[in-house]
Amino acid sequence: MVSRVIPVQPFDLVLFGATGDLARRKILPSLFHRFQIGQFSDDTRIIGSSRADLDRPEFQELTAAAIREFGQPGETNEADIAAFIKLLDYVAVDARGDGGWADLGQHLRADVTRAFYLSVAPSLFTDIADRLSASGMVTAESRIVLEKPFGHDLASARELNQALRAHFQEDQIYRIDHYLGKETVQNLMALRFANSLFEPLWNSSHIDHVQITVAESIGVEGRGEYYDRSGAMRDMVQNHLMQLLCLTAMEPPARFTPNAVRDEKVKVIEALDPVAPDDIARGQYRGRNGDSYREHAGNPDSTTESFIAMKVQVANWRWAGTPFYLRTGKCLRERVSEIAVYFRDPPHNIFEGAAGVHGNVLVIRLQPDEGITLRTTIKDPGPGGMRLTGANLDMTFADSLPDAGRPQDAYERLIMDVIRGNQTLFMRGDEVEAAWAWADPIIASWADSETVPQRYDQGGSGPEDSLLLMHRDGRRWRSIGD
Secondary structure, three states: OOOOOOOOOOEEEEEEOOOOHHHHHHHHHHHHHHHHOOOOOOOOEEEEEEOOOOOHHHHHHHHHHHHHHHOOOOOOOHHHHHHHHHHEEEEEOOOOOOOOHHHHHHHOOOOOEEEEEEOOOHHHHHHHHHHHHHOOOOOOOEEEEEEOOOOOOHHHHHHHHHHHHOOOOHHHEEEEOHHHHOHHHHHHHHHHHOOOOOHHHOOOOOEEEEEEEEEOOOOOOOOHHHHHHHHHHHHHHHHHHHHHHHHHHOOOOOOOOHHHHHHHHHHHHHOEOOOOHHHEEEEEEEOOOOOOHHHHHOOOOOOOOOEEEEEEOEOOOOOOOOOEEEEEEOOEOOOEEEEEEEEOOOOOOOOOOOOOOOOOEEEEEEEOOOEEEEEEEEEOOOOOOOOEEEEEEEEEHHHHOHHHOOOOOHHHHHHHHHHHOOOOOOEOHHHHHHHHHHHHHHHHHHHHHOOOOEEEEOOEOOOHHHHHHHHOOOOOOOOOOO
């Protein structure tokens, strides 16, 4: 059955960077769909803001065009679009000057929740927070929403946190990692903590290792200058993969509340051992005819990694001796994100002469088709004795829950959590700093040793060093796209 939609109280949402790519592709279509299913009241208001000199009708038409282009097929009827854009207004502001701020303040109501969504370059976060405060727009019911990256290293993350906390309380700051808004990520917590089947086995006594993969089939074209200053470690591991690791490894929180969940995530990060250089593989994709990473980045001498794999150890009683293998990269065979939990083999094979008795593998798929699969060993049907084979217990959400409708886009869920004041799926300031404190020494070691990434072909599974990282432990990566 389709879940009942609970309308939220009227609110004012100010979208800074409203003419930008992220706003057009994700944020505005997500807001439209939440309106379309009845989650907004008629007096909710969405105020776009950027440097662009637009009036209200021009912004309304820009939004309508974005919904037609990037909205869900079959859901973007013109009547709904016409009704939605009536909620919209627009105010041009100068993020680093005084222009427009007084006008923006006059558009806001005093008796509703105010959400300030900063879909802008990170270099503008502090400027906008300062001007919101100086203009008197920050109230007890205000919330500020930030897109990653949250700093470039530990020092800059601390500086950003201090700048935000000068004007906002921690419970007013929402740091978005859109991976945490995916249905399957939340189902990981339900799978672990709402089922007595798995949690007693969720430890090093029963789990051999865990693989976390975020593979992308595209390169860095279009954002090469930014990516070359960041690399896979800063762009993906320190935030997205770290969050998936935390949710997989965390202890059960005392209750399902934002701070209880985030307390346990911070404990995981603080328990991470330093990663030895031999436990890291870095790669950079190559190509022909202007199609290599270095050409996409515009830097012929770049030593920035577009791929990284690493072996990570969580130094606590639950996970001692069970490694977590993380990998992410560009220009790989397929686009796929998953967590694969490999249970240990049975301690004794009673089926003499029967091959194929292996431990179970639980695969939590985040994209492209969200769902959960458990690999089991069964008897191969038919006569001829006890022959064993593998079989999957598959819960692809679209197949298993056909009446639930399409999954919400991650941004839809996260934006509505901002309005409701639920921070469970958002990163806390100390969590961000703990992740950078772990990542910074790894990044610094590459500069000190002057190591360079290994080149790898596009459309494969990454550099050879990544395969060796697993082979030396007697293990293998799951094939990308399995």
